Amino acid sequence: MSALLLRTLRGENAAERPVWLMRQAGRYLPEYRALRAQKGGFLALVYDAEAAAEITLQPIRRFGFDGAILFSDILIVPYAMGQDLEFLVGEGPALSPRLVDTALSALQAVPERLDPIYETVKLVRAQLPADKTMLGFAGSPWTIATYMVNGEGSRDQHETRAMAYRDPAAFQAIIDAVVAVTADYLAGQIAAGAEAVQLFDSWAGSLAPAEFERWVIAPNAAIVSAIKARFPDVPVIGFPKGAGEKLAAYARETGVDAVGIDETIDPLWAAKTLPAGLPVQGNLDPLLLLAGGDELERQALRILDAFADRPHVFNLGHGIGQTTPVENVGQLLSVVRGWRR
Numbered sequence: 166m167s168a169l170l171l172r173t174l175r176g177e178n179a180a181e182r183p184v185w186l187m188r189q190a191g192r193y194l195p196e197y198r199a200l201r202a203q204k205g206g207f208l209a210l211v212y213d214a215e216a217a218a219e220i221t222l223q224p225i226r227r228f229g230f231d232g233a234i235l236f237s238d239i240l241i242v243p244y245a246m247g248q249d250l251e252f253l254v255g256e257g258p259a260l261s262p263r264l265v266d267t268a269l270s271a272l273q274a275v276p277e278r279l280d281p282i283y284e285t286v287k288l289v290r291a292q293l294p295a296d297k298t299m300l301g302f303a304g305s306p307w308t309i310a311t312y313m314v315n316g317e318g319s320r321d322q323h324e325t326r327a328m329a330y331r332d333p334a335a336f337q338a339i340i341d342a343v344v345a346v347t348a349d350y351l352a353g354q355i356a357a358g359a360e361a362v363q364l365f366d367s368w369a370g371s372l373a374p375a376e377f378e379r380w381v382i383a384p385n386a387a388i389v390s391a392i393k394a395r396f397p398d399v400p401v402i403g404f405p406k407g408a409g410e411k412l413a414a415y416a417r418e419t420g421v422d423a424v425g426i427d428e429t430i431d432p433l434w435a436a437k438t439l440p441a442g443l444p445v446q447g448n449l450d451p452l453l454l455l456a457g458g459d460e461l462e463r464q465a466l467r468i469l470d471a472f473a474d475r476p477h478v479f480n481l482g483h484g485i486g487q488t489t490p491v492e493n494v495g496q497l498l499s500v501v502r503g504w505r506r
Contacts, residue, residue, distance in 0.1 A: 170231040170298040173476045174361050174400035174423050174444055182469060182477055184501045185232035185300070186454075186494070188484030189224040193491065196223050207252045211237050212281045218288035225297060227491075228498055232298045232361075232478075233289055235354070237282050239304030239365055242346055243313045245279050247272030256317075263316035265324050269339055279350055283357040290358030301359030303351050305366035305405070306343040306384035313339060322371045329380060336380075344384050348391035355396050363402040363425070364388065367483075370407015377411050382418050389420040402446060406483060413438050428453075428482025432471035444476035449497070451481045457493035465500045473506050 170183035191197055197220055201210060210216050220236040240258050244250040248260040262271070290299045314336075315324040329336040351362045369381045389401050404425030405415050416424045416439050423444035426435050430448055439445060449468060453461050469479065479501045485494070 168231065168296050168298045168360075170478060171360055171400070173478055174298075174402065175398075176422075176442060176444060176476055178474070178476045178506070180506045182479045182501055182504060183231035183298075184479040184498065185230045185234060186224075186481050186485050187234070189228075189230060189234060190220045190236045191485070192487035193485055193489045193494075194223055194227070195491070196227075207238070208250065211241070214281050214284035214288055217281075217285040218292070221285065221289045222292060225293065228494060230297070230498075232300045233293055234300045234363075235282070235286060235289070235302060235359070237285070237302070239302075239309060239367075240312060241279065241282060242303060242309055242343060242350060245274065245276055245350070246313075246342065246346055247274050248313060258312070258317065260312055260316050264310075264314045264339060265316075265328060269335075269342060274346075279353060282350075283353050286354050286357035286359055298360050299358055301351060301354030301362040303347045303354075303362070303364060305364045305369070305381065305403075306340045306347065306388075307372070307380045308366050308368045309343045309347070310336070310339050310380075311368050313343075322368050326371065326376070329376065340380060340384050344387045344391075348388050351388070351392055352395050355392070355399050359399075361400040361402065361422075362392070363404055364421070366403070366405040366408075368407070369405035369411075370409065374411060377408070378414070381405055381408075382415055385415075385419045385421070393420065400444075404446070413440075416440055416443055423476075423478065425480065426482065430482075432468050436471050436475060439475075442475060444478065445472055446478040446480045448480070448482040451483055451486050451489070454481060454493055454497060455486050455489045457490060457496060461493065461497060462500050465497055466504065469501065469504045 173183050204210055204216050217236045221233050225233050240250055243260055252258050311322045311325040314328055400422040402423045403419055403421035406427045408415055423446055426447040428448055428450035
């Protein structure tokens with residue numbers, strides 16, 4: 166029998182719920198902080214396949230999550246497309262040259278920058294217990310494009326949204342290029358051992374409905390179609406953070422096998438509105454996990470109960486915060502593990 170997480174993503178509504186957490190491998194874990202202090206900066210860790218595999222496995226060893234999410238970064242794709250990438254202390258990632266100033270055609274692709282990521286996947290899959298699922302991931306084209314155009318993250322994606330309105334043909338070329346690289350990148354992860362993949366659209370919530378259709382739904386649908394043509398049995402999870410009421414159209418039109426929902430979505434609304442039988446992933450507030458206590462348990466049970474009638478993967482509404490107490494993660498897991506449909 167295949168792993169619980171994989172069965173759930175394929176549409177089985179089991180009595181118990183699989184659980185993994187976005188950013189479960191990272192800074193809240195003392196073992197991660199120790200390894201990073203030894204190895205150096207974030208990008209150095211990502212490109213050290215043995216270290217990245219160890220980091221991917223750390224939360225599995227500590228907590229027994231049902232899924233191991235690849236330790237990497239969404240900006241590996243623009244890095245492979247030829248932009249320079251650095252992580253600045255206290256400021257986050259920076260890409261150069263910015264595509265608001267430089268033509269896409271000026272970039273020289275460096276596809277070998279993807280190879281160490283595939284090696285990480287192979288190393289993790291070789292060590293992962295059979296009842297755990299290896300999860301690969303990539304950023305969705307809209308979110309990747311916001312970084313490529315602006316060179317860094319921004320609160321409202323002003324530069325990128327303005328470019329998409331001002332010169333939609335040029336922006337479409339960026340999106341199309343990201344779609345092509347991302348489809349190949351996810352296929353490479355699957356070939357290396359990933360059993361399911363997730364598309365992160367962290368900035369999907371900044372777009373008006375028509376722009377959401379063009380820059381979120383259409384590109385994600387193209388990636389899903391390309392993956393399904395090569396690997397029809399590999400589930401694809403779509404996570405359009407901030408989509409709100411546009412989530413239903415995303416779920417219907419992208420072809421994803423499961424949809425992740427953020428903490429702003431009412432689980433009762435999602436259970437009633439999303440396509441029948443579609444697996445759902447989410448959606449505990451990461452700050453509630455940080456706070457812990459009785460309210461954490463109440464809200465976790467509310468989410469579990471809301472999705473009792475459809476396949477559900479328990480997760481957060483976004484990534485786990487770096488100051489989250491380890492014991493709170495254990496508390497959450499005991500609630501999820503003890504629930505039965």
